[in-house]
Amino acid sequence: GNSVTQMEGPVTLSEEAFLTINCTYTATGYPSLFWYVQYPGEGLQLLLKATKADDKGSNKGFEATYRKETTSFHLEKGSVQVSDSAVYFCALQGVDDAGGTSYGKLTFGQGTILTVHP
Amino acid sequence: GAGVSQTPSNKVTEKGKYVELRCDPISGHTALYWYRQSLGQGPEFLIYFQGTGAADDSGLPNDRFFAVRPEGSVSTLKIQRTERGDSAVYLCASSLFSGLPDTQYFGPGTRLTVL
Numbered sequence: 001g002n003s004v005t006q007m008e009g010p011v012t013l014s015e016e017a018f019l020t021i022n023c024t025y026t027a028t029g030y031p032s033l034f035w036y037v038q039y040p041g042e043g044l045q046l047l048l049k050a051t052k053a054d055d056k057g058s059n060k061g062f063e064a065t066y067r068k069e070t071t072s073f074h075l076e077k078g079s080v081q082v083s084d085s086a087v088y089f090c091a092l093q094g095v096d097d098a099g100g101t102s103y104g105k106l107t108f109g110q111g112t113i114l115t116v117h118p
Numbered sequence: 119g120a121g122v123s124q125t126p127s128n129k130v131t132e133k134g135k136y137v138e139l140r141c142d143p144i145s146g147h148t149a150l151y152w153y154r155q156s157l158g159q160g161p162e163f164l165i166y167f168q169g170t171g172a173a174d175d176s177g178l179p180n181d182r183f184f185a186v187r188p189e190g191s192v193s194t195l196k197i198q199r200t201e202r203g204d205s206a207v208y209l210c211a212s213s214l215f216s217g218l219p220d221t222q223y224f225g226p227g228t229r230l231t232v233l
Contacts, residue, residue: 004160036224043122044161044209044224089160093220104149104213105174106222108160 002027004090006109013080013116021075021112023064023090031092033057033066033073034106038087047075047088080116087111120144122225124210130231131200139195139228143212149173150193151211151222152185161209167193168215200232 007022025031035047035057048057053068062077073090090109123142131137143150149168153161163177167187178184182200187193197204207229211222 043226044211046221046223049221091160104151104166104168104220105163105177106151106153106161107163110158110160 002031002092002107004092004107004109006088006090006112009111010113010115013114015082015116015118016079017116019075019077019080019084019114021088021090021114023073023075023109025071025073025090025092027071027092029094030068031094033064034091034093035062035064035073035075036089036091036108038089038111040086044089080114082116082118085114085116087113122210122212122223124208124225124228126228127226128229128231130233132233133200133202135200135232137197137200137230139197139208139230141193141195141210141212141225143191143193143210144223146214147212147223148190148215149213149220149222150187151213152193152195153209153211155207155209155227157206164195197230200230202232205230205232 003026005024032051034049036044037047038044048059050057050066053066056065064073064075089111091106093106125140151166152164155161165175165185170190182198185195207227209227211224213220213222
């Protein structure tokens with residue numbers, strides 16, 4: 001079935017460091033890909049998304065490129081801030097286990113905890 | 119405007135009891151989703167509604183779990199004969215319509231603890 005795998009965490013960085021959180025997926029077909037973020041004490045919120053191969057999603061200085069050839073959607077930021085400390089989830093949507101269209105359901109990775117120190 | 123709200127925020131119950139968890143979606147959102155998040159894991163899909171009907175309930179783990187959305191707005195997730203393994207955070211999300219790519223807006227969750 002469809003699945004999302006994220007790099008093992010937690011990730012600890014100093015402020016202004018470069019961030020990469022790896023995400024790869026397994027799906028039959030061509031899903032839409034998302035990064036969601038959960039700040040301490042808050043609900044999940046969409047960070048960025050990409051709907052087709054080679055699309056780049058970006059928001060708040062974060063970027064991720066949909067790479068069909070490597071089935072990846074790695075999250076990057078050039079200079080992290082303390083306020084970026086959160087849990088980051090990669091997710092896919094749009095295909096069922098047989099490769100047909102499946103609206104609605106999001107399949108999430110296990111999450112990566114990011115802590116940024118001053 | 120108001121986001122997705124969930125009540126209660128915390129629920130502690132004893133094994134074998136019945137619980138109801140409520141979700142109030144964003145006004146005007148026709149699609150509503152339930153997920154379950156265990157500690158250290160990503161959210162796991164349970165069920166989603168388009169309007170009043172369940173469009174996909176493939177994630178419900180067994181027949182102890184049931185959800186309704188009788189008027190196409192508020193939804194209730196019902197769990198019968200609760201088990202300790204049901205302890206998790208139950209998340210609700212809503213979206214404007216069920217289509218791709220459709221942003222889902224999440225509520226803060228209900229933390230269920232089964233003793």
